[in-house]
Amino acid sequence: MPRASVESLIKPDRYQVFLMxxxxxxxxxxxxxxxxxINRKGIVSRHGVGYRQAPLAQRPGLHSCTAGCAGHLHKDSxxxxxxxxxxxxxxxxxxNGHVVxxxxxxxxxxxxxxxxxxxxxxxxxxxRHRYRFLGPNSNTYAAWALNQxxxxxxxxxxxxxxxxxxx
Amino acid sequence: MRILSLNCQKDYNLGxxxxxxxxxxxxxxxxxxxxxxxxxxxxxxxxxxxxVLNVFDEQVRQQSELAIAYRPALxxxxxxxxxxxxxxxxxxxxxxxxxxxALLGILDYAGDTYAFCSMHLDSGIRSSVRVLELMRLKQFxxxxxxVLFAGDFNFGLPGELSRAARLLAPDFHCATRRLGGTLDSRxxxxxxxxxxxxxxxxxxxxxxxxxxxxxxxxxxxxxxxKSLSCRILPDRVSDHSxxxxxxxxxxxx
Numbered sequence: 001m002p003r004a005s006v007e008s009l010i011k012p013d014r015y016q017v018f019l020m021x022x023x024x025x026x027x028x029x030x031x032x033x034x035x036x037x038i039n040r041k042g043i044v045s046r047h048g049v050g051y052r053q054a055p056l057a058q059r060p061g062l063h064s065c066t067a068g069c070a071g072h073l074h075k076d077s078x079x080x081x082x083x084x085x086x087x088x089x090x091x092x093x094x095x096n097g098h099v100v101x102x103x104x105x106x107x108x109x110x111x112x113x114x115x116x117x118x119x120x121x122x123x124x125x126x127x128r129h130r131y132r133f134l135g136p137n138s139n140t141y142a143a144w145a146l147n148q149x150x151x152x153x154x155x156x157x158x159x160x161x162x163x164x165x166x167x
Numbered sequence: 168m169r170i171l172s173l174n175c176q177k178d179y180n181l182g183x184x185x186x187x188x189x190x191x192x193x194x195x196x197x198x199x200x201x202x203x204x205x206x207x208x209x210x211x212x213x214x215x216x217x218x219v220l221n222v223f224d225e226q227v228r229q230q231s232e233l234a235i236a237y238r239p240a241l242x243x244x245x246x247x248x249x250x251x252x253x254x255x256x257x258x259x260x261x262x263x264x265x266x267x268x269a270l271l272g273i274l275d276y277a278g279d280t281y282a283f284c285s286m287h288l289d290s291g292i293r294s295s296v297r298v299l300e301l302m303r304l305k306q307f308x309x310x311x312x313x314v315l316f317a318g319d320f321n322f323g324l325p326g327e328l329s330r331a332a333r334l335l336a337p338d339f340h341c342a343t344r345r346l347g348g349t350l351d352s353r354x355x356x357x358x359x360x361x362x363x364x365x366x367x368x369x370x371x372x373x374x375x376x377x378x379x380x381x382x383x384x385x386x387x388x389x390x391x392x393k394s395l396s397c398r399i400l401p402d403r404v405s406d407h408s409x410x411x412x413x414x415x416x417x418x419x420x
Contacts, residue, residue, distance in 0.1 A: 007298060007330035012337040042337045044302060066303075076302055079295035094295070 006080045006099055012042035015112040016104040019142065019154050020046075022083030022095035032159050034100070034142040037080040038115045046080045047118050049073050049141040051131050070122040071129035073141065101154040114149050121145060126167075135165030168276065168414045169195060172317035172381055174202040174287070176405030177232070179356045184211060186404040191215035191236075196411070197276070199236040200285035200317045203266055203405075212236050218243065220272045224265060226250040233270040233285045233318075242275040249307045255289050255296045264289065269304050269316070281389070282309050284316035292362060294324050301334050310338065313389035319350075319407060323362075323378045339384045342412060343397045348377025354406035383412045392417055 006018050016039040024031040035048025045068070054069035068075030083095030105111035122128065125144060127136035139162035146154050156163045171190070175183055188211060190196065201208070204221065212219045217236040220243070224231040231248060251267035269286035286304065289296040297320070308314050316339075322328050332341050352366035353375030369375055383397055393414045400409040 005326075005330060007334055008326065010333045010336075012333070043305075044334060076299070079298035079302070081298070082293075082295035092293075 006037050006097070007044075009099065009102065010039050010042075010044055011104065014104045014106065015040060015109060015115045016102060017111050017114045017118065017152070017154075018080075018102045019100045019146070019156075020081065020097040021100045021157070021160075022097045025085050025088050030159060031161050032157055033084050033095075033138050034156060034160060035097070035138065036118050036142060036145060038118050040115050040119065044080060045076050045119070046078060047073065047075055047121060047141075047145075048078075049128075049131065049136075049138040050077070050084065051137075053129075053131075068122055070125075072131045073122055073125055073128040075122060100157065103152050103154060110149055110152050114145070114152060117148060118145050127165075135162030136167075137162040137165075139163040140165040168197050170198045170200065170283075170315065170317070170383070170412045170414075171196045171400075171409055172200040172202075172285070172383065172411075173409040174319040174381065174405055174407035175204050175208050176354075176356060176407065177203045178205045178207050180354065180403070180405045182402065183208070183404045186402050186409075187211050191217060194238070197238050197241065198274075198283055199234075200283065201234040201236065202285060202287040202319045203232050204234045205232070209234065220246055220270065222246065222248045222270060224248065224250050224252060224268065227252045227265045229265055231268060231270060232266040233268055233287060235270060235272045235283055235285050237272070237274060237283075240276065244273040244275060244280065246273065247271045247307070249303060251287075251289065251300045251303070254299055254303075255291055255293070267300070269307060269318075271308065271316075273309075273312070280312050282312050282314040284308060284314070284318075286316055286318040286320075288319065288321050290321045290362065291360065292324075294327055294330075297321060297327070298330070298334065301331055305335055305338065308339075308386075310386075311388075313391075314339070314386045315383065315389050315412070317381070317383040317410070317412070319380055320382050321380050322382075323350075323380065328379060328382070335384060339386050340390065342383040342385055342390075342395050343379075343381070343410065346379065346382070346397055346399060346410065348379050349399055349408045349410060350378040350380035350406055351408070352376050352378070352406070354403070356406070381407055381410050383410070
């Protein structure tokens, strides 16, 4: 059965957080690369960490960065369901992302509070200017956001290497 | 108000100049939202009573292929341009796609201010690029004035229009949700990328597909108190059929 795309799950009148993932770039495809997609009552944005820093990623032909990008933490530099590159140094093809877990709610819900934290993470995520292979990396960022809300029940999979990174 | 949206296919089809000449002389439409315009089309527009908005794309250092033509009854206030030229990564050498972007014109009409946007999304086989462009477009468009945007969305994959409508909701609503196919692949020009090559091979054998590529989207401020009716014009002037939107005052039932 085909997996539902994140765009088809968006509800314009709700707060939603989607944990998305795809395999890491070859040859590390056994590992996972996660990112977060938030929906603030119809305003959808994608937040995730990549190995390219924002000024370097803003080259013609590569995904251009937005004003919301900070260091390695990117906002809307790719479509919500687009994964990372399949092969290193090749910008295409890319993996397709799939929804690992999601949470939704109305005003004041856990989802609404998560949305606020993730939306402001460009200023608050401590490792936004640092990236290492085993952490801090994209898994560290997703774990940092999710660990602030254990009541959400969303956990990263076992192969999210770097989720337990401690400085 | 009558609005026409048309992808001019870079003046490739011989039927385009007579159609535009006839349309401009008849003065039927208040606004023409055009994509893939070339110099001959701009010259046709310049020689009519319509005013033309066309900008220079700083990102790729060339003239944008988007244009908005409007009647003298409308007054120009300001414009903005959002380029999508660099959003599609290409291998092995990254290159830019000049036609893609969104041209926004803020115009006064009958004492009210409106925002009209002519836009053109990526034509590749990756729908993720179009999704990203729509996200950027949603942030780019103003929220406090009546907005209408139309153009070539290049939706070809199953479910793309539904996903786009969800992404643009609740701010924008698709007025052409039930309109039929507007892009006929048999009339595509040759271009050095896969979708066009497949279309050209199919056209040799008379095979083609019709895709619902062109649409009108409006916000609530635009459609408030109005009845919107859309239709596809029968004229074959490019690989896209022209589409028109007519607004009329809503009558109480």
